[in-house]
Amino acid sequence: MFPWKSVVEIEQTCPNPIYLQIANDIICEIKKGRVAPGSKLPGTRSMSQILEVHRKTVVAAYEEMEAQGWIDIHPSKGAFVLSTLPEQRPQQLRGFSPNDGKAWEQTGYEVQPYTNIHSPTYAPQRIxxxxxxxxxRLVPRTLIARTFKGIMSRPAAVNHLRYYEVDGNPNLRQVLSEHLNESRGLKTTADNIFITRGSTMGIFLSGMALLSKGDVVLTGDPGYYYGERKFAHFGANIIRVPVDEFGMRTDIVEDICKKHKVRLLYVTPHHHFPTTVTLCASRRMELLALARQYRFAILEDDYDYDFHYQSSPLLPLASADETGNVIYIGSMSKTFAPFLRVGFMAAPKNLLQELLKMRQLIDIQGDYIMEQTVAELFKLGEIKxxxxxxxxxxxxxxxxxxxxxxxxxxxxxxxxxxxxxxxxxxxxxxxxxxxxxxxxxxxxxxxxxxxxxxxxxxxxxxxxxxxxxxxxxxxxxxxxxxxxxxxxxxxxxxxxx
Incomplete structure (x- = not known):
């Protein structure tokens, strides 16, 4: 008789449930060949007596092994080890020696280096x-985890694991529309909101949808390096506009518009990146007027609007846009932490329809469950x-x-x-x-x-x-x-x- 009692070791302190411990130990014996293909396993009642566990535990273990393809259970006959096991050692290709790992170090073809991209330096943990x-350390991890777990535990959660709307979780789009209208003076509906994986995706998609080789893009001087690199990726001609203590110089923007056909202006008006200055109210209105007159798009990156220490911060450019020239983007990464890859774009509907197509070329969809988590945290007032x-x-x-x-x-x-x-x-x-x-x-x-x-x-x-x-x-x-x-x-x- 096979010594099941000695080969199946049950540890009460092990985090794995007992039925999985039993299934894993039996599978291990099958792999070793000590339990041969075609062998009949003891009945669930007998095995439960041998191992001194409840019969339902053995039933669960057998069902787990059957699900993994190790055994076949025949009602009234018993459980049998399959003749063809699910894990077979792959055969080495004839005429080829085993890969020694060198092929993973260097390509056998030419790779063109992607220039002018510098990785940021971060301090290691504990430094x-x-x-x-x-x-x-301020991130409400327990709250986020509990909300996420609660959503996944609902019977309807299985419907959210499929492919879904490319523009994002509809509940989050609705919540964000209401939040932006209330806190930032926008006049959007959920149809104007497009969920991204952060501001970076929003900038990239805007360039993808709007720019062609040679198009003129205006940025601040000094400005946002990674934004410039994205525009350059699409062949844009980048012209920098000086930034002083009042923000981007609109008089110079106007001079450039008189000489060039400007396609896009990228601006961080709330706290200019990198100098942190705020674009004054008069220049905001001048930028909007210039966008209307010269018909260029304004990409407004409001990456940290929620963190302003004065009593009454200026509202975004998008709040005063009456002609659909402003694309407004933001992210939850500053609100919580970089791990939360949830951002948004607010823009006219016809542009969002094009962004839907563009997004599918690089990322078919976001994280529906995490987006639902953020939506519910908004509704509960936890984010505020x-x-x-x-x-x-x-x-x-x-x-x-x-x-x-x-x-x-x-x-x-x-x-x-x-x-x-x-x-x-x-x-x-x-x-x-x-x-x-x-x-x-x-x-x-x-x-x-x-x-x-x-x-x-x-x-x-x-x-x-x-x-x-x-x-x-x-x-x-x-x-x-x-x-x-x-x-x-x-x-x-x-x-x-």
Whole structure:
């Protein structure tokens, strides 16, 4: 008699249910050949007595093995190991030696390098970093997980696992339409909302739908490097427009429009990227007037609208657009965390119909269940509660960070206290090279963003970077500004010698 009791080991502390432990151990014996194909297994009653478990547990184990294709259960006859097992070792191709792994190191054909793309530098876990983004420790993980699990547990959830609408979860589109109308003065319906996997997809799809080789695109100077690269991918001719303390220079936009046929203008008016300045009200109206007159599209990237520390922030350009010239995009990545790949586009219906077609070329659909999770968190008021809590914390951190930054860096960094967002635009003195600051700070355990990515989207060398304050608590702010100050003094002292 086969020693089932000794080969099937049941561990009460194992996270796997007992029926799976039984099924896995029996499958292991079949793989080893100790239980031969065609063999009959003990009946469920006998096996339950041998293993000292409930008969229903053995029934579940046998059903699991049958589902995996290891056994065949015949009513009134018993359970038999199949003659043809589901896992057969693949046969080596004749005349070929086994792959030694070298083929995965280098292609056997030419690959054209994709130039002018620089990967951002992030601090590894447990290393202090001043990066642009929210504090991941504030993310209501339990709430998100519970809501997601609740949706998946519903009987109707199986209907949401299929292919569905390319423009996104209809519940989220409706909720976002209401949210944007209420909080940002838009006048949309759900038919004007297109769900993306973040602002990056929104920018890419806009370029895909609107741009042809040679089309003129206007961006800020300095501007958003990754936005420029996307437009360049479609062959656009990028012209940079200077940005001052009031935002993009509309007088220069007008001069360019008189000389060139402008197809698209990309702008981050709420907090300009990277300098954080806000586009003033008069220039907003001038941009809209120019878009109407010269018939170009405005791509308004409102990546952090919800984080503004003044009492009454200016509404988006899209709220005053009466002629359908503005494409409005945003994301939940700043609200919660980068893992939440849910963004949106708000635009005229005829453009969205084209975006539907374009999106299917790169991504057939988003994550329906996660989108439903976000929709339900909106309806429950949880997202507004989270944003209100985070806003209070980030404002306190901004104030403390700016105070300590000014105090500890001996006037070697020029900056203005930002009205919103999660970063300070830090302009280092010309005699304090940013790469040297990066290197000195890193040796002391602090990672700060490099400045090259901003230089690449500017007509001049900036020696500047965005220092994030939202993702660090007060103790970390104190430690980070200490290290930054020491790094600057070290460089300044070495130059004096």
């Amino acid at each position: 202090l970093g001043l990066h642009d983004g929210p504090d991941l 509660r989270h944003m209100k809590k985070a806003l209070k914390i980030y404002k306190e951190r901004r104030d403390i960070f700016c105070e300590m930054l000014a105090e500890k860096t001996d006037g070697k960094i020029q900056f203005k206290i930002p009205e919103g967002g999660m970063t300070v635009w830090a302009q280092f003195d010309k005699d304090i090279p940013l790469p040297l600051v990066n290197e000195a700070a890193k040796k002391q355990g602090l990672i700060i963003p490099g400045g090259q990515i901003y230089d690449n989207a500017s007509s001049v060398k900036l020696n500047s970077t965005r220092l994030g304050f939202a993702g660090v608590n007060l103790e970390e702010i104190n430690r980070a500004t200490d290290i930054l100050g020491k790094a600057i003094r070290k460089i300044d002292g070495s130059k004096e010698k």
